Amino acid sequence: MTIANSGLLDGLIAASIEAGRIILDVYARPIDVAFKADASPVTEADGLAEAALLAALERLVPGVPVIAEESVAAGRVPPTAGRFFLVDPLDGTKEFIRRNGEFTVNVALIEQGAPVMGVVHAPVGGRLFAGGPDGAWEMAVTADGVGQRRPIHVRDLPAEGATLLTSRSHATAATEAFRPAVAVAGRRVIGSSLKFCLIAAGEADVYPRFGPTMEWDTAAGDAVLRAAGGMTTLADGTPFPYGKRGRPGLADFANPSFIAASDRRLVAFSHNPV
Structure with a gap:
């Protein structure tokens, strides 16, 4: 039985927005950069945002395994069988360090090898995208709150290419x-x-x-x-x-x-x- 439902999607959206706020707090001050074993960069924002997302997922769906980038780098890899979450607390760390705004919070639910629900939040610019069994949406996230959901869909191929x-x-x-x-x-x-x-x-x-x-x-x-x-x-x-x-x-x-x-x-x- 799937756990992908509107209530869970609402929770993933809220968790992603909170992680985005944490990231922006770090983004507003000098950024210290370290390097992992694979030479990829990591910052304080990666760890703080991941901790918030892991706590939120445990509240939402206790016991469902979470494969999260920084946890995996630290050797914490739970077993996965059929259903699990994939989390990248700060996708585009290089863009974060360069301060060009092109980074996101990524949270996805995987069931039987397929992504059935996901949220991508771009804290700079306030764009949040969400998708699940009932379709896909975009919404604006500002300091004043979250805007209405706007349904999105891929377009027909343009005549010009x-x-x-x-x-x-x-x-x-x-x-x-x-x-x-x-x-x-x-x-x-x-x-x-x-x-x-x-x-x-x-x-x-x-x-x-x-x-x-x-x-x-x-x-x-x-x-x-x-x-x-x-x-x-x-x-x-x-x-x-x-x-x-x-x-x-x-x-x-x-x-x-x-x-x-x-x-x-x-x-x-x-x-x-x-």
């Missing part, structure tokens, strides 16, 4: 070489999981990723995109799964290449990037 999104900090030659089977009218560069959400909101069309990511980087945005009528697939067009563990030579929860898109036609491309 698709808008393609690429990562600000992780672009690769394979991504630059990507050519979908339909025309591309323009490209945008943006950080964090906002790329999934812009496709979900009908502001762009396809996001190819041929570099490394982890499941907590993608799950929340993927949930919003799927709820808005889009899709995320492996590079060969097959389903994109979650809960990937125990693979020889691969880190647990590491993602292969993928394509997030508004339309199945965008998943096909004219050559095979490597």
Whole structure:
């Protein structure tokens, strides 16, 4: 039986907003940066926001496992079987450090290998995206409160061609070489999981990723995109799964290449990037 319901989504939204407030408090003062074993940066905001999210999830759904980025880095990895949360308390830490505003709070519920509910909150700019079994929404978050939910849905492919999104900090030659089977009218560069959400909101069309990511980087945005009528697939067009563990030579929860898109036609491309 699924636990994905409107009450849980409301709780995830509230928890993400609180984590966003914590992040903005740190963002307002000088940022101290440390580095994890994999050389990726981490800040005080990552840890404080994750602690708040873990506490909120335990209140909302006690006992459901949570795979959270900083906890995993510290060696705290609970067993997962069928249902669990994926949490990235600060997706886009490099963008946070650069102070360009392109970072998010990501929370997603995974059931049977698929993201069935997710929230992506961009504290700078106050955009919050949420998706679940009843559809996808965007709402504004300001110091005065939360605005009304506005339903969002992927758009039909524009006659002039698709808008393609690429990562600000992780672009690769394979991504630059990507050519979908339909025309591309323009490209945008943006950080964090906002790329999934812009496709979900009908502001762009396809996001190819041929570099490394982890499941907590993608799950929340993927949930919003799927709820808005889009899709995320492996590079060969097959389903994109979650809960990937125990693979020889691969880190647990590491993602292969993928394509997030508004339309199945965008998943096909004219050559095979490597």
